[in-house]
Amino acid sequence: MLFGPPKKIKEISFGVFSPENVRKVSVTTIIQADTYDDEGYPINGGLMDPKLGVIDPGLKCRTCNLKFGECQGHFGHIELSRPVIHVGYSKEIYDILKATCKECSRLLLTEERIEHYEEKLRQEGVRGSIRQSIISDVLSEAAKKKGVLKDSTCPHCGTDQLKVKFEKPTSYKEGDKKLTPSDIRERFEKITERDARLMGWNTEVSRPEWAILTVLPVAPVTVRPSITLESGIRSEDDLTHKLVDIIRINQRLRENLDAGAPQLIVEDLWELLQYHVTTYFDNEVSGVPPARHRSGRVLKTLTQRLKGKEGRFRNNLSGKRVDFSARTVISPDPNISINEVGVPDFIAMELTVPERVTSRNIERMRQIVLKGSNAYPGANYILRPDGKRKRVTDITSDILAEELEEGYTVERHLRDGDIVLFNRQPSLHRLSIMAHEVRVMPYKTFRLNLCVCPPYNADFDGDEMNMHVPQTEEAQAEARILMRVQEQIISPRFGEPVIGGSQDYLSGAYILTKRGTRFTRSQMDQMMYVSDIDAVLPEPAGEEDGKPYWTGKQVFSLLLPDDLNISYKSKICQKCDVCEYRDCKYDAYVLIEDGVLKTGVVDGATFKARSNCKLLDKLVKDYGTDVGRKFLDSVTRLILWSNALIGFTTGIDDEDLPKEALNLIEKVLTEGKDKVKRLIESYREGYLEPLPGRSERETLESRIMQALAEARDKAGTISERYLGMNRGAVVMAKTGAKGNMLDLTQMSAALGQMSVRGNRLHRGYAKRSLSSFDREDLSAASRGFVSSSYKQGLNPKEFFFHAMGGREGLVDTAVRTAQSGYMQRRLMNALQDLSVRYDGTVRTNDDIIVQFMYGEDGIDPAKSTYGKAVDIDWIVHKNIKAKKGA
Numbered sequence: 015m016l017f018g019p020p021k022k023i024k025e026i027s028f029g030v031f032s033p034e035n036v037r038k039v040s041v042t043t044i045i046q047a048d049t050y051d052d053e054g055y056p057i058n059g060g061l062m063d064p065k066l067g068v069i070d071p072g073l074k075c076r077t078c079n080l081k082f083g084e085c086q087g088h089f090g091h092i093e094l095s096r097p098v099i100h101v102g103y104s105k106e107i108y109d110i111l112k113a114t115c116k117e118c119s120r121l122l123l124t125e126e127r128i129e130h131y132e133e134k135l136r137q138e139g140v141r142g143s144i145r146q147s148i149i150s151d152v153l154s155e156a157a158k159k160k161g162v163l164k165d166s167t168c169p170h171c172g173t174d175q176l177k178v179k180f181e182k183p184t185s186y187k188e189g190d191k192k193l194t195p196s197d198i199r200e201r202f203e204k205i206t207e208r209d210a211r212l213m214g215w216n217t218e219v220s221r222p223e224w225a226i227l228t229v230l231p232v233a234p235v236t237v238r239p240s241i242t243l244e245s246g247i248r249s250e251d252d253l254t255h256k257l258v259d260i261i262r263i264n265q266r267l268r269e270n271l272d273a274g275a276p277q278l279i280v281e282d283l284w285e286l287l288q289y290h291v292t293t294y295f296d297n298e299v300s301g302v303p304p305a306r307h308r309s310g311r312v313l314k315t316l317t318q319r320l321k322g323k324e325g326r327f328r329n330n331l332s333g334k335r336v337d338f339s340a341r342t343v344i345s346p347d348p349n350i351s352i353n354e355v356g357v358p359d360f361i362a363m364e365l366t367v368p369e370r371v372t373s374r375n376i377e378r379m380r381q382i383v384l385k386g387s388n389a390y391p392g393a394n395y396i397l398r399p400d401g402k403r404k405r406v407t408d409i410t411s412d413i414l415a416e417e418l419e420e421g422y423t424v425e426r427h428l429r430d431g432d433i434v435l436f437n438r439q440p441s442l443h444r445l446s447i448m449a450h451e452v453r454v455m456p457y458k459t460f461r462l463n464l465c466v467c468p469p470y471n472a473d474f475d476g477d478e479m480n481m482h483v484p485q486t487e488e489a490q491a492e493a494r495i496l497m498r499v500q501e502q503i504i505s506p507r508f509g510e511p512v513i514g515g516s517q518d519y520l521s522g523a524y525i526l527t528k529r530g531t532r533f534t535r536s537q538m539d540q541m542m543y544v545s546d547i548d549a550v551l552p553e554p555a556g557e558e559d560g561k562p563y564w565t566g567k568q569v570f571s572l573l574l575p576d577d578l579n580i581s582y583k584s585k586i587c588q589k590c591d592v593c594e595y596r597d598c599k600y601d602a603y604v605l606i607e608d609g610v611l612k613t614g615v616v617d618g619a620t621f622k623a624r625s626n627c628k629l630l631d632k633l634v635k636d637y638g639t640d641v642g643r644k645f646l647d648s649v650t651r652l653i654l655w656s657n658a659l660i661g662f663t664t665g666i667d668d669e670d671l672p673k674e675a676l677n678l679i680e681k682v683l684t685e686g687k688d689k690v691k692r693l694i695e696s697y698r699e700g701y702l703e704p705l706p707g708r709s710e711r712e713t714l715e716s717r718i719m720q721a722l723a724e725a726r727d728k729a730g731t732i733s734e735r736y737l738g739m740n741r742g743a744v745v746m747a748k749t750g751a752k753g754n755m756l757d758l759t760q761m762s763a764a765l766g767q768m769s770v771r772g773n774r775l776h777r778g779y780a781k782r783s784l785s786s787f788d789r790e791d792l793s794a795a796s797r798g799f800v801s802s803s804y805k806q807g808l809n810p811k812e813f814f815f816h817a818m819g820g821r822e823g824l825v826d827t828a829v830r831t832a833q834s835g836y837m838q839r840r841l842m843n844a845l846q847d848l849s850v851r852y853d854g855t856v857r858t859n860d861d862i863i864v865q866f867m868y869g870e871d872g873i874d875p876a877k878s879t880y881g882k883a884v885d886i887d888w889i890v891h892k893n894i895k896a897k898k899g900a
Contacts, residue, residue: 029219030103033229040091041065041077044232047261049240049250061257062235066090069239087234092261094228094291095268096284097195099184101292101299102317103225107198108180110205110213110222113156115168116175116188119204121212122156124169131212142860149214183299184288195288199226230291232257252313256294256305263287338365338483344438346474347461348654351647352513353499355436355450356461357428357481359390362454365483366394366425367432371418379424386411390427390454397423428452428483433494435482436460438470442838444506445469449497464519465646466499468623469512500643503634506876511630514623515650518662520751521742522653523570523616524586525660529601531566537659538564545652547572566656567611573648575637576609577892582628585618585750586739604628618750621649625750626880635879636889664742669762669805675736679729679763683801686725690718690794697792714792715774719767722799726766730759737762765800765812768819774798775815784811 046060056062064076067087075085099107113122121128131152135145166175176189186193202223210217238251250258267283293305296317304312320326340361347356371379385392386408393406396414399421406414418424428434432452441447448469455461460479467473484490495501505512515523525531533541538551549572554562583593587602595603596613604614606629621630634642671679696702697714704713734755737744743761746752760766768775775798781789787796795801798815802808808816847859854872856865868874875881 027216027219029216030100030221030224031231032221032224036089036091036229036231039089040231041088042090044090044092044257044261045265047258047265049254049258050248054248056235061232061254061261062240063090066232067234067236069235085236087236089234090232092230092232092257092264094230094287095264095271096287097199097226097228098284098288098291099195099198100225100227101183101295104180104182104184107222107225108178108186109153109157110202111178111186111188111193111198113153113213114201114205114209115171115173116201117173118168118171119201119209120168120170120206121152121209122168122175123152127155128208128212132208135212146214149212152212153214182301184292194284195226199223199228202226227291230260230294252307252315253294255307256290256313256315259290259305260287260294263290336482338485340365340481341478343459344462344472344474344477344479345459346464348464348650350453350461350463351451352463352465352643353451354453354463355434355481356455356459357434357452358458358460359454359456360458361481362428362452363387363390363392364394365428365481367428367483368397368423368425368485371420371422371424373420376418376420379422379426380415380418382426383415383418383424384411391429393424393426395425397425428454430454433484433490433498435484435493435497436462436470437480437482438472438477439480440835442471443469445502445512447497448499448502449493450499463650464517465513465515465623465650468514468516469502469505500639503639503642503646504631504876505624506874509875509878509880510625511621511627511634512624514625514627514630514646515618515621515653516623517746517751518657519650519653520618520622520749521662521745522657523620523649524745524749525662526566526653526656527570527611527614527616528566531656531660532558532563533566533569533659534561534563538569541569541652541655541659542572544655545573545648547648547652569652569656570616570649571606571610573645573652574606574609574611575633575641577895578606578609578632578637580628580632581605582619584615584620585622586615586748617748621646622750631879635877635884636892662742662745664746666805668737668741668743669758669803671733671736671762675732678732682728682732683725683764686722686728687794687799687801689721689725693717693721694792718792718794718797719769719774722767722794726759726764729763729766730755733759733763761804763803765803765808765816767794768798768800768815770818770822775818777818784814786811 042059042063042065044059044061044063046057048057048060049062050060051057056064058064064073065088067077067085068075068082071082074081075088077088078085114120115122123131131148134140134148140148167173168175178193179187181187186198202221202225205222207217210222213222215222233253238253240248240250240254242248263283263286267280267287270280270283289302290305292299292302293313294315297304297313297315298318305315306312318325323329340357342358342361345356350356369375369379379393382391382393383396383406387394387406388408395406396404396418398404404410404414430451430453433449434452435447436450437447439446446469448466453461460481462470462472462479470479472479484493499513503511503513532555541547542549542551552564552568552572555565555568556563582604584602584604586600587598588600593603596605598613601613601615604616604620605612616629618625619627621627630642630645633645693702693714697710702710702714702717704710705716708716737758739745739748743753743758744755747755747758770777775783777783779785782791783796783798795811798818800808800812800816802812848856848864850856850868854867855863856868857863873883878884
């Protein structure tokens with residue numbers, strides 16, 4: 015055996031590599047700046063030395079004798095002619111220089127203070143940020159000698175100390191003298207282990223002087239492979255380019271030192287060596303020009319390989335590339351359940367689910383294998399109990415079907431009812447990944463029920479989504495029980511439904527349940543069938559021309575549980591001074607008694623997603639997620655069918671106002687502008703009384719904004735008075751389907767004040783917003799008040815002001831997205847080790863208690879009533895009543 019039994023890693027410690035260790039792990043000293051000879055073979059002692067590993071097929075590594083793909087590579091090293099600063103430790107070097115004596119290298123603290131800090135570090139539980147804080151205190155006290163030493167002399171040897179300055183990234187001055195890396199290294203070598211530990215260095219794995227490099231490790235060739243271009247020319251990796259520069263300057267420096275060159279030349283070459291080593295480690299150091307390729311492209315060196323979105327940590331270690339996944343465009347399908355996802359048949363034939371062969375399913379499995387991999391539903395592979403895997407083809411399907419026995423596993427095509435995970439990026443919250451049941455369909459796109467769009471933030475303008483197929487029974491069970499869409503109807507944010515109706519579902523629900531909506535017997539039969547309503551047809555509401563009819567309220571009532579009792583106000587509620595309740599003339603008071611909709615219209619207040627919708631919330635919380643899912647599936651199909659029967663339309667004439675209304679709006683806007691003029695006059699004459707904490711000009715702007723907002727609101731009230739519920743656009747706005755009355759006001763009456771950053775428009779020319787206005791003109795029109803409506807059209811000045819406000823919205827959206835994404839990533843990284851334990855506490859990985867109860871109340875928001883406690887009494891009462899009835 016090559017290796018012994020596996021060892022368990024207990025802990026990992028990070029330190030600085032010592033020169034001895036660098037030489038120990040190195041297999042050769044690199045002395046040549048060249049890589050390949052004229053025949054294309056790697057040069058011995060060069061940067062592509064075969065001892066460092068192989069990247070060419072056919073060659074063997076001269077260190078381990080393994081081939082390309084087997085050899086992982088080996089380090090080499092470069093002996094530096096003079097020490098150089100490791101740019102990654104330049105800040106730590108500065109801290110030590112400030113805190114230690116320039117002569118004896120002792121920590122600039124008295125023995126008493128050293129013992130005090132040592133005792134603090136020895137205390138139990140001192141680790142992480144607490145330990146770092148103590149070390150920071152040690153360094154700052156030693157550097158400032160605060161409250162301990164009266165003068166700047168070393169308490170150990172009495173030497174006078176000079177101030178140390180740090181010139182980023184790698185230069186240090188003590189007084190007027192520049193400190194060379196050799197000077198610093200000599201000082202650091204004298205630092206005692208006791209002092210080093212007190213300054214935060216773990217002396218078992220690192221020493222301060224090792225931060226000044228005398229030996230540079232050379233990465234294996236497998237880390238920096240050269241590529242052969244189509245022309246046959248080899249192109250070297252960026253790291254190799256950098257190492258070539260280091261070796262060349264290092265050799266020139268050594269030659270000049272050996273030849274006794276003037277100090278000025280030696281210092282210039284030393285600086286150049288420092289530059290190349292610095293940019294080898296990090297090519298984005300501030301104050302240092304980045305190293306570039308001959309083409310002018312900036313080189314990507316060690317730090318750039320690690321950091322950032324495309325770096326090793328985020329891209330390779332945290333980033334995932336998985337099997338059993340699919341991605342395609344999504345399309346809407348209102349006829350599938352919210353729990354389902356429509357999967358294209360070609361994807362279902364490519365992705366497989368392992369199913370174990372048992373005595374109960376062996377015949378079905380044989381039939382699946384017989385179909386092969388090119389017919390649906392078939393199988394792609396079978397897995398024997400010994401682990402051998404066989405591909406099912408048209409040729410082998412008969413033989414493999416015969417071979418099937420209990421204990422085999424068949425990797426079959428996806429079929430209806432299989433559980434899969436569905437995801438839309440960006441994955442911003444838990445509900446960005448949910449479990450759906452497969453519904454295999456023709457064509458090329460995933461199909462999604464429209465009610466499930468809000469948690470994914472999905473629309474159908476070209477969005478793509480990902481599907482993942484769980485491969486084990488445990489994963490499938492977890493997904494089905496915990497992640498299924500119906501279990502996520504209530505948002506974990508604050509307990510309101512996040513899955514529900516939107517747009518034509520809500521306007522259609524209003525039209526279905528408003529007064530005067532009637533259906534014939536055949537229409538009722540159709541609607542009950544498409545909605546999958548399993549109920550007895552109720553008695554007709556009346557007769558018309560000798561034929562019975564049913565109301566929309568009766569149809570809707572068929573979807574509700576028999577013992578449901580609830581009352582609330584619809585979205586269309588006019589907020590009258592005195593509520594008439596069930597006698598409301600707008601039919602805005604919803605009353606459901608024993609599962610029958612008695613009064614009121616159904617709209618956004620009933621089942622709108624991402625809102626305080628009463629009915630859906632009650633159904634899910636009191637009757638369970640199955641009832642909630644069934645309600646959503648049925649009500650959406652019912653509304654689509656009734657929409658098709660009754661019809662619903664909107665057009666530009668929905669915003670038409672009579673001449674009388676337009677005159678009233680013009681009068682209101684004129685009054686608003688006159689009020690603004692009076693405010694400006696009182697400001698110029700010095701009569702305007704400033705608001706508390708504001709100047710006269712700020713007060714003027716505030717009062718003008720207030721006056722113009724009032725004018726627009728009055729115009730909106732007038733337009734609303736003339737725009738009745740017989741117009742499709744108004745129905746959409748008032749039921750919560752789409753838009754609001756402010757949008758309709760802007761379409762029909764006036765846009766109102768355009769603003770940038772919450773203020774009137776001031777930018778433009780000197781003392782005026784546009785050259786077509788007088789200087790110092792503060793009037794409403796000159797500062798962005800738009801009197802026109804979208805229906806009337808804007809004049810050129812208004813159009814320009816409108817574009818200014820619109821551009822702010824665009825920029826703000828882009829900036830806000832980037833900022834919130836970065837903030838979320840930082841929060842997730844900071845909080846990712848928190849978990850709720852079995853004792854109810856929230857703790858970190860170190861068992862430090864963050865909260866004694868999750869959220870201080872121990873309540874899951876998704877199970878609460880909008881953050882309030884659950885009404886347990888009602889649930890108990892309901893169950894007792896149900897048992898008595900049984």
